[in-house]
């Protein structure tokens with residue numbers, strides 16, 4: 655008898671929860687008149703081990719996000735044989751940017767020009783360009799990370815001008831505990847800034863927003879990830 659991750663009760667539970675999230679994404683997209691294929695599920699694997707990532711990958715998830723480099727690196731190494739796309743969503747301390755530039759495909763949390771410059775200088779020449787989202791901090795947010803709406807246009811322009819980075823879009827997190835109407839209003843502000851940047855020619859294709867507690871509102875406002 656085979657007893658492995660493929661048929662353990664924990665994996666069956668993971669599959670059920672995964673299908674539930676997919677169904678909620680599909681319903682939120684349909685309610686917004688959007689195609690669910692326009693929304694990429696990004697699985698935040700912080701605090702989960704490589705076996706859990708592998709189990710979710712076997713269900714078809716390709717994109718995984720980490721926000722603590724020390725926890726992420728052993729997982730990336732353990733799963734190097736799998737065709738996964740790794741996203742970094744955590745704070746970008748100066749002494750961590752080299753490993754991030756070398757090991758990840760995306761960074762969602764760029765919030766100052768100096769960090770973008772470091773990532774560009776440290777991205778290996780043999781690798782594809784590093785996909786970058788600029789993190790927006792909303793006025794209502796208690797977060798310390800993120801650029802203000804006033805700072806974002808100049809930061810977007812400096813990322814676009816750097817070699818070995820590929821500017822993709824904006825990332826934004828809302829505080830927890832907002833009512834759905836407040837979530838929609840806040841995500842709507844992010845969407846408005848995204849549209850304004852694109853009218854000015856930024857060429858963004860990624861609106862990275864929505865977590866477990868607010869992704870339906872994010873999808874209603876146009877989240878793509």
Ligand SMILES: *Cc1c(COP(=O)(O)O)cnc(C)c1O
Nearest residue numbers: 698700721743744827865866867
């Ligand atoms: C932990 C984390 C998430 C995931 O939050 P959930 O509520 O578990 O979906 C998303 N983004 C960032 C930056 C995080 O740190």
